[in-house]
Amino acid sequence: MSLWEYANPQKFMRTSQMVLPVLTVLTVLCLTAGLLWGFFLTPEAVNFGSTVKIIYIHVPAALMAINAWLMMLVTSLIWLVRRHHVSALAARAAAPVGLTMTLIALITGAIWGQPMWGTYWAWDPRLTSFLILFLFYLGYIALWEAIENPDAAADLTSVLCLVGSVFALLSRYAVNFWNQGLHQGASLSLDKEENVADVFYLPLLVCIAGFVLLFITLVLLRTRTEVRARRVRALITRERMA
Amino acid sequence: MIALLKRDLSLSIRAGGGFGLGLAFFLIVTILVPFGVGPQSDTLRLIAPGILWVGALLACLLSLDRIFALDYEDGSLDLLATAPIPLEAVVAMKALAHWVTTGLPLTLAAPVLAVLLNLQGAGFGWLVLSLLLGTPALSMIGAFGAALTVGLKRGGLLLSLLVLPLYVPTLIFGAESVRRGAQGMATTTPLLLLAGLTLASVALLPFAAAAAIRVNLR
Numbered sequence: 001m002s003l004w005e006y007a008n009p010q011k012f013m014r015t016s017q018m019v020l021p022v023l024t025v026l027t028v029l030c031l032t033a034g035l036l037w038g039f040f041l042t043p044e045a046v047n048f049g050s051t052v053k054i055i056y057i058h059v060p061a062a063l064m065a066i067n068a069w070l071m072m073l074v075t076s077l078i079w080l081v082r083r084h085h086v087s088a089l090a091a092r093a094a095a096p097v098g099l100t101m102t103l104i105a106l107i108t109g110a111i112w113g114q115p116m117w118g119t120y121w122a123w124d125p126r127l128t129s130f131l132i133l134f135l136f137y138l139g140y141i142a143l144w145e146a147i148e149n150p151d152a153a154a155d156l157t158s159v160l161c162l163v164g165s166v167f168a169l170l171s172r173y174a175v176n177f178w179n180q181g182l183h184q185g186a187s188l189s190l191d192k193e194e195n196v197a198d199v200f201y202l203p204l205l206v207c208i209a210g211f212v213l214l215f216i217t218l219v220l221l222r223t224r225t226e227v228r229a230r231r232v233r234a235l236i237t238r239e240r241m242a
Numbered sequence: 243m244i245a246l247l248k249r250d251l252s253l254s255i256r257a258g259g260g261f262g263l264g265l266a267f268f269l270i271v272t273i274l275v276p277f278g279v280g281p282q283s284d285t286l287r288l289i290a291p292g293i294l295w296v297g298a299l300l301a302c303l304l305s306l307d308r309i310f311a312l313d314y315e316d317g318s319l320d321l322l323a324t325a326p327i328p329l330e331a332v333v334a335m336k337a338l339a340h341w342v343t344t345g346l347p348l349t350l351a352a353p354v355l356a357v358l359l360n361l362q363g364a365g366f367g368w369l370v371l372s373l374l375l376g377t378p379a380l381s382m383i384g385a386f387g388a389a390l391t392v393g394l395k396r397g398g399l400l401l402s403l404l405v406l407p408l409y410v411p412t413l414i415f416g417a418e419s420v421r422r423g424a425q426g427m428a429t430t431t432p433l434l435l436l437a438g439l440t441l442a443s444v445a446l447l448p449f450a451a452a453a454a455i456r457v458n459l460r
Contacts, residue, residue, distance in 0.1 A: 135403075135407040136407050139404040139407060142400055142403055142404075143390065143404060152458065152460065155454075155457040156457055156458070159453055159454050163450050164408070167411065168407075171407075174410065174411040175414065177415075177432070
């Protein structure tokens with residue numbers, strides 16, 4: 001039993017079919033519990049008023065936006081090294097989800113920024129690097145769409161993902177250099193004494209778990225769709241050859 | 243390799259007007275900006291470093307798809323890929339040829355256009371220096387983007403979508419060093435970072451670009 005067994009599409013399809021309903025239920029449970037807890041059962045924060053509640057969507061979405069890219073990076077590497085098709089398809093499946101998460105983080109951030117900072121948008125390093133991440137997602141998806149041959153598309157997008165990761169990281173620190181920000185620093189680190197107060201922290205953790213589950217569910221679902229699309233394509237080609 | 247460089251240079255100078263087109267584009271962009279933001283020389287002076295860098299970047303972008311597309315169409319890229327020199331070196335030479343025909347003229351023309359935008363006197367030297375350090379990175383990153391899209395029929399628009407986000411760090415460090423230089427502040431840090439970026443791109447990106455070309459020629 002090893003992880004690589006799931007590189008077999010058939011095995012992957014069978015396992016994911018069994019796992020998917022469980023994941024879906026867990027996602028719904030976590031998100032409902034976390035969001036309801038966060039929205040209705042937590043006090044208003046001192047300086048924020050009720051606007052603090054947007055944190056339960058903003059932070060998990062931002063977290064997943066970055067982690068989705070990391071996942072694409074790992075699956076791209078696996079594709080380049082071991083040529084497992086499921087891996088390449090998973091990277092393809094994750095990109096639109098990551099794009100959406102980035103957009104959610106940007107939009108909720110803008111809505112939160114208006115009452116707090118008095119502006120929807122500031123050229124703050126964190127905001128700017130998210131905008132750049134958004135552009136990277138767009139380019140990645142566009143490259144997938146543009147290339148006909150699936151293997152070539154997987155190869156080229158993987159190379160783009162690798163190079164893009166380096167440049168995304170560079171941009172992240174370059175914008176730091178370019179402008180100082182309004183955005184607060186990290187307040188959820190595991191190794192720090194002082195974090196967000198527990199009243200907000202616990203429901204936030206549940207929400208983060210919900211978003212992680214949501215991401216995994218969506219990516220599995222989309223990967224299954226991609227695998228099926230690939231099968232249909234193979235069948236059509238076979239028909240034509242016959 | 244030298245022969246390849248000579249071939250690329252003479253091709254781009256003699257055939258098809260790619261050479262000089264980028265320069266003209268740079269000129270037009272720089273001239274259009276005052277029409278857009280108004281003729282107040284204080285405002286122009288403030289935004290001059292950014293405008294010049296963005297203009298140079300766009301002018302560079304304009305000629306990127308020529309790096310590999312023509313060779314791909316007439317099959318000479320296949321020959322180059324099977325030639326005794328490694329494909330990475332071919333890519334590096336092509337990027338160098340692109341820089342000599344685009345980045346270098348842009349660097350030389352930039353001070354003239356800076357006069358139009360009222361750049362502070364102290365900024366001129368830094369402008370030339372930062373462009374000299376930064377435009378090789380633009381060419382190399384662009385060559386990578388061109389290698390990714392070489393097999394596509396209409397890759398031009400996609401190419402800009404792929405390459406422009408990759409240009410962000412170069413633009414930031416380049417424009418920042420001119421801005422600091424124009425205001426008489428220390429420019430060592432952004433210039434060093436810019437040079438590091440260029441060197442790293444030149445060292446690493448030929449491998450990525452060559453890998454992309456191999457996929458596209460498969």
